[in-house]
Amino acid sequence: MDSKITEREQWTSRLGFILAAAGSAVGLGNLWGFAYRSSQGGGAAFVLLYLLIVLIVCLPVFVAEMALGRNTMTSTLLAPVKLAGKNWYPLGILFFIAPLGIASYYSVIMGWTADTLFHSLFIGLPKNLTEAETFFGSISTGKSVLLGHLLSLVLTALIVSSGIKKGIEKVTRFFMPILFIIIVVLAIWASTLSGAWEGYKTFLFKFDFAELTNPQTIRNAFTQAFFSLSLGIGIMVTYASYLNRKSNLPKLSIGVASLDTLVGLLAGFITFPIVLTFGLSDAISESTVGALFISIPTALGSYGAVGRIVAVAFFALAYIAAITSSVSLLEVPVSSLMDKFGFKRKNSVWLITVFLFLAGIPSALNLNIFATVDSIFGGVLLIFGGFLVSFFMGWVVPSKFNDELNASKVGIKTTRYLKFMTRWVAPPIIAFGLLISLFDLLKSWVS
Numbered sequence: 001m002d003s004k005i006t007e008r009e010q011w012t013s014r015l016g017f018i019l020a021a022a023g024s025a026v027g028l029g030n031l032w033g034f035a036y037r038s039s040q041g042g043g044a045a046f047v048l049l050y051l052l053i054v055l056i057v058c059l060p061v062f063v064a065e066m067a068l069g070r071n072t073m074t075s076t077l078l079a080p081v082k083l084a085g086k087n088w089y090p091l092g093i094l095f096f097i098a099p100l101g102i103a104s105y106y107s108v109i110m111g112w113t114a115d116t117l118f119h120s121l122f123i124g125l126p127k128n129l130t131e132a133e134t135f136f137g138s139i140s141t142g143k144s145v146l147l148g149h150l151l152s153l154v155l156t157a158l159i160v161s162s163g164i165k166k167g168i169e170k171v172t173r174f175f176m177p178i179l180f181i182i183i184v185v186l187a188i189w190a191s192t193l194s195g196a197w198e199g200y201k202t203f204l205f206k207f208d209f210a211e212l213t214n215p216q217t218i219r220n221a222f223t224q225a226f227f228s229l230s231l232g233i234g235i236m237v238t239y240a241s242y243l244n245r246k247s248n249l250p251k252l253s254i255g256v257a258s259l260d261t262l263v264g265l266l267a268g269f270i271t272f273p274i275v276l277t278f279g280l281s282d283a284i285s286e287s288t289v290g291a292l293f294i295s296i297p298t299a300l301g302s303y304g305a306v307g308r309i310v311a312v313a314f315f316a317l318a319y320i321a322a323i324t325s326s327v328s329l330l331e332v333p334v335s336s337l338m339d340k341f342g343f344k345r346k347n348s349v350w351l352i353t354v355f356l357f358l359a360g361i362p363s364a365l366n367l368n369i370f371a372t373v374d375s376i377f378g379g380v381l382l383i384f385g386g387f388l389v390s391f392f393m394g395w396v397v398p399s400k401f402n403d404e405l406n407a408s409k410v411g412i413k414t415t416r417y418l419k420f421m422t423r424w425v426a427p428p429i430i431a432f433g434l435l436i437s438l439f440d441l442l443k444s445w446v447s
């Protein structure tokens with residue numbers, strides 16, 4: 001496989017990597033996906049399954065992805081081939097296509113977020129559910145949605161075209177602390193609402209054992225875990241390819257996964273009190289896409305000036321979280337074109353941005369297409385990618401995985417544990433989750 005590798009950039013420090021990777025992980029998935037998936041009947045059982053999947057399955061996959069990236073120091077398209085030969089090119093192609101699929105509609109949600117933010121800031125909040133639905137209707141159709149999609153892509157492209165250090169790392173270093181401050185302040189504010197306790201109970205303690213075997217809950221938990229941690233599509237392969245040889249991969253994975261899970265839970269501490277205080281549970285679980293953009297503004301609309309300030313903070317938070325994720329989605333295909341064809345970063349960025357704008361138009365204009373693309377690219381494909389990468393590092397090139405664990409100097413016990421998990425535990429559990437998810441997805445299409 002001929003590739004024209006240009007000199008590779010590196011993160012300036014470990015913190016730079018952690019913030020960039022956490023920036024990728026923390027995104028609309030934490031604020032939007034977590035709320036509606038845990039409301040879809042799963043409740044606390046969903047949260048428990050999600051946490052178990054993160055701990056048992058996603059952590060080894062995280063280390064496996066990083067090991068692949070750092071060992072090869074190349075982008076996702078070429079990394080599997082570099083380690084195991086041409087037969088593994090399809091894995092590289094999957095890692096090239098999957099982020100394009102997600103990026104094509106992620107910017108559509110970013111457009112809705114920006115519209116809602118500006119509306120809350122300059123015009124005000126809806127007075128009731130009908131008004132909110134009319135507003136969401138207006139921002140999710142026609143020119144408005146296309147403009148939001150386009151501008152979000154352009155903003156993402158401008159950051160990625162500035163490179164790893166001057167673009168992605170600089171932006172995430174600046175925005176991640178702001179994001180944490182906003183989310184903590186909002187969670188404190190939400191704890192003062194009259195339905196706060198009810199919210200926590202629903203989210204954390206309303207435990208129904210039957211939900212643990214409900215295919216929809218299992219699919220939701222797998223999807224949320226992989227989507228939220230940005231796993232299974234080569235993001236961490238790419239980001240780890242800009243790490244130096246000495247970094248401790250397991251430690252970095254735990255840092256990023258903990259930050260992401262913390263933000264997911266904190267987001268629940270914001271959305272659930274709001275939802276239960278204003279009796280919006282049904283509206284949230286019924287409308288997967290509109291949950292955030294219809295229910296939250298309606299609830300806050302009845303809270304006067306404070307509600308408006310909170311709405312502005314909430315949607316600013318969502319946009320910040322989204323932009324640090326969308327840059328990672330763009331970086332994967334961009335670095336692949338640079339490594340494979342020797343493209344200049346800027347050319348690669350703008351070529352892919354034009355493609356993403358066009359590919360996202362159907363999702364932007366039709367919510368059914370949007371939901372289908374999301375359930376394929378943002379769901380089963382990620383889980384499939386997670387399976388393949390753990391199988392690849394655990395069974396196909398175990399010695400390379402070993403090399404990376406040794407280079408990380410994690411000690412014999414951790415090394416053994418991770419090797420065992422990557423070979424014997426993660427692949428079968430992910431395969432099981434994938435089958436259930438496929439079955440549940442097909443069932444939802446048929447009904």
Ligand code: PFF
Binds near residue numbers: 235328
């Ligand atoms: N993790 C991001 C979120 O939770 O919104 C979205 C995302 C980014 C998903 C990158 C997948 C990915 F590869």
